[in-house]
Amino acid sequence: MAVKRGRGVAAVNYPTGMNLGGDPTQALVHATPTGHFVLSMSSVDVGQGMKSILAQIAAETLGVPTDHVWVDTADTDTGPHCTGTFASRGTHRAGNAVIAAAREARQVLLEVAADKLEVSADDLVTDGQGMIHIKGAPAKAISIAEAAGAAQFEYGRTVAGRGIFLVDRSFPDPVTGKMKPATCYTHACTIAEVEVDTDTGEVTVLDLKNVFEIGRALNPAMVKQQLVGGNHMGVAHALYETTEPYYPDRAHGGRDFNEYVLPGPGDVVPAEFVVLERPASDGPFGGKGPGEMCANPQIPAIANAIFDAIGVRIDEMPMTPERVLRAILAAEGA
Known part of the structure; x- marks a missing residue:
């Protein structure tokens, strides 16, 4: 192995x-x-x-x-x-x-x-x-x-x-297409460390380090809870969860939540979180909120870590052992 x-x-x-x-x-x-x-x-x-x-x-x-x-x-x-x-x-x-x-x-x-x-x-x-x-x-x-x-x-x-x-309307420049699609932005960065078993295609996430800039943290304890939950969701989307299409056809899909693949308590990944506060000028007391972003950066970070480990790019989610192993075999000309 x-x-x-x-x-x-x-x-x-x-x-x-x-x-x-x-x-x-x-x-x-x-x-x-x-x-x-x-x-x-x-x-x-x-x-x-x-x-x-x-x-x-x-x-x-x-x-x-x-x-x-x-x-x-x-x-x-x-x-x-x-x-x-x-x-x-x-x-x-x-x-x-x-x-x-x-x-x-x-x-x-x-x-x-x-x-x-x-x-x-x-x-x-x-x-x-x-x-x-x-x-x-x-x-x-x-x-x-x-x-x-x-x-x-x-x-x-x-x-x-x-x-x-109400947000002031921003119209695209007719020549450049430039516009202001949002009044403020949140930011995040994740570093993932993984191990890939080249015989089975199994991916093990060893560690995730996350930095989030969310404006002012109006309730720091709730921010931490949302980031921790979002981190687990990000790992789930990257390696476990799938909706459509099922391979090779819909009959192979889960019929209820008992058959829907999710990471369990034993699959929780060690993770660190750093919150940067940069108050938004137009936010309530400077707040913007973590929102959907808290489950986003883990996915490409894990994909990039897999690529760093085996030199093969996985471009489908979830990055299951089958997909990883097929990609390895294809790269080897099998």
Whole structure:
């Protein structure tokens, strides 16, 4: 048996969201009489933690603890419009919409509080813990819960806000075709080290080193979780998972998830992660988000490592032992 070792590198430059059509997302925020806030969105959380991030963004803007914000994404028919949860756009597009909506709602609270404290609304700040106080005089304060209650029961005002984020349209230059397809980009680089058994075609990934630039990490723990999960998905796409076409015909395909080939706990690859924070000028608090990119660079890095090991390029996914062995035999003229 001959086992050869190789190393490969791959870099990714990934756009955030889309350009055509403005790529809009809307948000609605309103206060309850208890000083809690309901954030209504159609930006669906598909497991990446979007609801937590949007609650953080709303709370930071409103000046309340995060657990004072309830995120409602119950129905895309009745909720405010969102283009969708795809194109790595969730944090950037929805986050900006949430900031706009929360600022509008916060302004109503400041105006009510200003009347109660007999000062100008411009002289007030929120402390992030649910209080509104005069700048430089924390003792002269009113709670957001009290201001919300007064707005609704004394002043007849609705503490609510509407927000939308829309991307300026970029048209291609008629001569060069140059345009701006996205407002910001995330970046990643992966180095993979593999062993290839030239008798069986089996590939073993020994190590993955990943560097991700994602803007500001609004929730570092969730960023790490998404990168770890994405890394495992990248390995799965590279070596295990397949949809269509099955070889040699569809009858050979898995009929359910019991037959669908996935890496198990014993196939988890040792991996390292480095997060670089370079805040986006147009992102919510500088955020862009890992998005789909977290599962991308591992695939070409593994392919390049296989090439480095055996000198044969595999250009089909997944890079199964059969495909690797066929490529080796073809290169040898068998």
